[in-house]
Amino acid sequence: MLQAVDLVKTYKTDADEFRALDGVNVEIASDDCVAIIGKSGSGKSTLMHLLACLDSPTSGQILFDGGEVSKLSEKELNVLRNEKFGFVFQQFFLNGRDTVLDNVLLPLKIRGNYHFRMISDAMDALEAVGLKDKDDKRAKDLSGGEKQRVCIARALINKPKVIFADEPTGNLDSVNSEMIEDMLFRMNREKGIALIIVTHDSDLAKKCKRQIEMKDGKIIGEPEENLQG
C-alpha cells in the first residue's frame, strides 16, 4: 500500500550537506504493523515524515496504493493526509481549552462540510478509546494517558488506512504506555489499519510485526524478524 523507493533526503547547511536518508526502500502492507527504530539522528523521523507526505524527498519516490505521491498537488496531498492518515504524537498536540469532542472532531472540521453525523462518529471513536463519558471535558484537564487516548480517537475519526505514531508512549508511565500500545495494536488487528510506530523503546518495537532499524540514513536490517518468525 505504501512504498518507498530509493528515498534520499538531504539537508543543506551553510558549510556542507547532511544526508538524513540515503537510499531507503520500504514496503508497508495495508494491515502492517511496523516499528521504525534507531538512535536519534538515524533518520527514522525523516522516514516517517516522508511516508506521511509531510515532506518531499530529495530523490526517490513514495507510492501510495501504486500512485506516485510526488505527482499530487499540494491540495491533493492535504486531502490524502486528511482522509487516509491518522497521526499520534508524543506531545499529544491537543488544544487544551477545547473540549475532548472538539479535539477529536478537528480532522473532520478541517475537511469541511461539517454536519451532525460527525459527532456520532466522534463519539464512536471516543468509545473505542474508552473516553465516551469525557467528551465535554476540557482537554487540559485530562491525565497524560487520557490525552493520548484522545489523540488516538482523533486519529481514528476519519477511518484512516494508516496511523503514524511518533513515540506514542514517550511521555507516559508504564501502565498508560501499555494501555496505549494495546489500543494501537487492537486498531491494527481489528480495523485493519496499518500502523507505523517511530520509537526507540525496544519493548514496544518488539511487539510490532516488523522492525526496521535505521542508522545513518540507511536501513541496517530488520533484526527482530527472525526471532518472531
Next chain:
Amino acid sequence: MDTKELIKTANRNLLRNKLRTLLTILAIFVGSFTLTMTNAVGDGVKDYIEKQVKNYEGSAVLFINKKRETKDEEALNSPAEYKEEVQDTSLEIPKGETLTFAQIDALSKTFPEVESFTPSYYQDTEYITLDGNKKYRVRLNALAKGMTQKIELGSQINGKNQIILQFDIAKAINEDLETLIGKNATVGYKLSADKTMQTIQLKVVGVATKGLMGSFSSTVDAETERQIYESQQKDSPDFNKFYSFSFQMKSSNAAKITEIKKQLDEKGFEALTYADQNKRTYDAVSIFQYAMGLFAFIALLAASFGIINTLVIAVMERTKEIGLQKALGMSKGKIFMQFSLESILIGFWGAVLGIVTAIILGTIANFFASTYYLESFEGYSLVVFKPLSIIFVILLITIIAFIAGVFPAYRASRLNPIEALRYE
C-alpha cells in the same frame, strides 16, 4: 474548514487571550471613535447648513461682486515703492472695483432673464426704540429682493418701512412677542458727513426665528435700506459706489442661472446663489473633516501595528497548533484565512465599539447642547450620525485591519509542519 467554522474558530482564538485582544481592540477603538465623531460633528454642521438653505426662499437670486484682478493681488502681496501722493483715504479698495447705480442698471439690462437688481447699500444704524425711552443697539440687514426670512410670528415684509425684529431684541423689548406686532419703531442713525442723528419710522411686522445665520441683525426690505443709505451717505465720497449687488431672476431654472453666472464671469464678475455661498461654509467643514479624519487615520495606522504585534505573537504561541492543522490536511489558504479573520474581527469589534461609544456620547452631547448652549440655533444638532458614514468607518477599519493581518497570516500559512511539530 468552511467559512462558518473558520469564523467560529477565529472568535474562539481571540477569546483565548481576552486581555490582549481587548487591548488591541481598544487601540482600534480610539481611531474608530475619533473618525466617527469627526464625521458626526461635520455632518451636524453640514446638515444645519442644508436646513438653512431650505429655510430661505431665494434660489432665483444671484449675489454678484466684481472679481479682483490677479495683478492687483500680486501688487498687494509684493513690496512696492512708497510714493507720497494725495489719496482718497476713505476708499480702501481700488476705484475700479465699485459700480454706480447706473452701471449696475445697465449691466442688468443686458440679461433679459433678470427681473430686478438690488445694490448692496451700506448703512450703519445706532438704536431702535418702541416707546421712545428705552433704546437698544440695532443692526439692520436687508433681504435682497426675492429672499424671505423665516419668522417666528407675524408676517413677511410686504412693503416699505417695515421691520422684522431680531429674536433677542424683540424678547428684550417685550417678553410677550405678540404685543410687538403692528407697533411703530424708531430707528436712529448718524449721517456720515456731520454725525448728526436722524431717525426713521418703521412698522414691526414680525419677529425672526432664532437662527445661526443673520441672527444678529433685524431685517428690513431693500427699499428701506436704500432710503437710509441715501440719507446717511449722500455727502460721503463713497456715495453711489457699490462693491456688490444682487440680481433677481425671473425663474429659478438652474441651467439659466448657470448660464448667467458664466456670462457674468466672462465680464469679470463673481456671481453666487445663496446655496453657492453656503457651499463655501460647507466646503470649509469638509476640509475640517478631512483634516480630523487624517488624525483618526494616523491613530488607526498606529493601532494596526498593535494588530500585527498581537497576531505575530499569536502565530508564535500557536506554532504547534498550526503545525498539527497542516499535518491533518489544512491548506495554506485556510490557515491564512483563519488569521486574517482574527485581524478582521479585531478591527470590526474595535470599529463597532468606537461607533457605539461615539453615538452614546454624541446623543448625550446633543441633549446638553440643545438644552443649554445651542438654544438659539433651532434645528441644529451638534452631531449627526449618518448610516453611510458609519458603514464607511466600519469598512475602512476592517480593510485596514485585514491589511495589518496579512503579514502574520502569511507567516502562519508558510509554517513548515515538521518544524512546527518538532519537540523542543
